[in-house]
Amino acid sequence: MSDTSIYINGRRYYLPLNPKIVICYDGMDPSYLADAVIRGISPRLSVMAEHGFYASAHSAMPSFTNPNNVSIVCGAPPSVHGVSGNYWYDRDTGQEVMMTDAGPLRAPTILAGLAGAGVKVAAVTAKDKLRKALAVGLAGEGLTGIAFSAEKAAGATQAEHGISGDEAQAGHPVPDQYSPELSLFVLDAGLRLLRSGRAEVLYLSLSDFVQHAHAPGAPESDAFIRAVDARVGALLDAGATVGIVADHGMTDLSLADGRPNILYLGDRLDARFGAGATRVICPITDPFVRHHGALGGFVRVHILGDLDRDAVRAFLGRLPGVELALLREEMCRRFDQPMEREGDIAVIAGKGVALGTHDGAHALGDLAGARLRSHGSLAERDVPFLVSEPLDAAYQRKAATQQLHNYDIFDFVLNGTRREGIAP
Numbered sequence: 001m002s003d004t005s006i007y008i009n010g011r012r013y014y015l016p017l018n019p020k021i022v023i024c025y026d027g028m029d030p031s032y033l034a035d036a037v038i039r040g041i042s043p044r045l046s047v048m049a050e051h052g053f054y055a056s057a058h059s060a061m062p063s064f065t066n067p068n069n070v071s072i073v074c075g076a077p078p079s080v081h082g083v084s085g086n087y088w089y090d091r092d093t094g095q096e097v098m099m100t101d102a103g104p105l106r107a108p109t110i111l112a113g114l115a116g117a118g119v120k121v122a123a124v125t126a127k128d129k130l131r132k133a134l135a136v137g138l139a140g141e142g143l144t145g146i147a148f149s150a151e152k153a154a155g156a157t158q159a160e161h162g163i164s165g166d167e168a169q170a171g172h173p174v175p176d177q178y179s180p181e182l183s184l185f186v187l188d189a190g191l192r193l194l195r196s197g198r199a200e201v202l203y204l205s206l207s208d209f210v211q212h213a214h215a216p217g218a219p220e221s222d223a224f225i226r227a228v229d230a231r232v233g234a235l236l237d238a239g240a241t242v243g244i245v246a247d248h249g250m251t252d253l254s255l256a257d258g259r260p261n262i263l264y265l266g267d268r269l270d271a272r273f274g275a276g277a278t279r280v281i282c283p284i285t286d287p288f289v290r291h292h293g294a295l296g297g298f299v300r301v302h303i304l305g306d307l308d309r310d311a312v313r314a315f316l317g318r319l320p321g322v323e324l325a326l327l328r329e330e331m332c333r334r335f336d337q338p339m340e341r342e343g344d345i346a347v348i349a350g351k352g353v354a355l356g357t358h359d360g361a362h363a364l365g366d367l368a369g370a371r372l373r374s375h376g377s378l379a380e381r382d383v384p385f386l387v388s389e390p391l392d393a394a395y396q397r398k399a400a401t402q403q404l405h406n407y408d409i410f411d412f413v414l415n416g417t418r419r420e421g422i423a424p
């Protein structure tokens with residue numbers, strides 16, 4: 001590896017001198033890490049925080065999985081790459097579109113840039129829904145990188161994923177998609193790719209299954225964080241620099257009696273402005289909804305009828321449970337969103353409130369009596385930002401003087417912890 005660098009989305013990234021790994025610890029609210037460190041159940045993460053670097057950073061908004069994973073691998077917010085939800089309403093066609101393929105992605109990724117510069121790069125995700133966006137320019141015909149999901153590891157092919165199913169699976173059973181093991185499979189696969197020399201830069205993206213279901217300190221949460229901690233330790237012992245961020249935090253959105261605390265905006269808007277005059281889109285919607293019923297703290301409202309936007313915005317902004325109701329332009333300006341994918345009005349919930357469409361339209365039965373824990377609002381924007389090695393002076397300054405985002409992690413891991421012998 002040499003002292004050369006690449007530019008991606010306006011930022012410079014040095015090619016690595018040692019293996020560099022970024023982990024997106026999905027749904028890792030800072031409260032889990034604080035709890036684990038205080039009680040001493042995550043020794044390797046504790047050492048990273050104490051002897052490397054730890055800060056509380058912001059996620060991109062909305063605090064959902066896809067926009068943040070894409071922001072992290074692009075090193076840039078949604079206004080740059082165009083992915084602002086898992087799901088959105090295409091105004092031009094009137095279609096509601098799922099972001100399960102790479103179509104909406106309009107910026108290059110750091111992963112693709114490094115692979116193009118000759119670095120061995122791999123991305124492993126828990127869920128397959130993310131894999132295609134992360135694989136753009138990285139894995140597939142004529143490309144040299146690796147990108148596969150734990151969920152569909154068995155079906156991986158050299159042609160599409162840069163690795164065979166046998167090698168991706170390495171003899172391990174593919175875990176259930178609703179299990180903690182799905183994330184552990186990702187970390188184990190990353191360790192194998194690192195040890196075998198198949199990859200020197202890795203992006204490992206976990207699932208938030210455990211955090212959706214269990215609060216900090218619950219036995220299931222403890223077991224998961226211990227298992228992740230041990231695997232992070234193995235990656236460090238193999239010589240890698242490791243950076244860890246989350247895509248979003250996680251908040252309990254239930255009432256004291258355990259029922260979910262839902263404000264059905266579609267019902268409120270229909271009652272005030274007439275049925276069918278507006279459409280509420282929940283951008284958290286994805287094919288993986290069992291644990292949140294497509295309920296989170298952020299929705300987009302599209303005006304279909306002949307209504308005054310300001311009147312609708314003012315109505316929404318006055319509803320208790322709504323933290324912010326913003327016109328499209330204001331949402332894009334304040335939270336770096338792509339204009340063409342924003343609703344007429346963006347609505348951000350207050351802490352502890354879920355925003356829904358219509359009573360009966362959400363699969364609450366799937367929660368099976370568990371408390372609703374979810375994300376999407378400003379209350380889940382704070383995420384941990386960990387680097388396993390001390391930062392150089394320039395990056396310490398940067399961290400002290402700027403608002404850190406989770407999508408700064410590749411910058412810090414590749415540029416802020418460079419080893420001896422290379423001038424900055």
Ligand SMILES: [Zn+2]
Nearest residue numbers: 026027065208
């Ligand atoms: Zn997530």
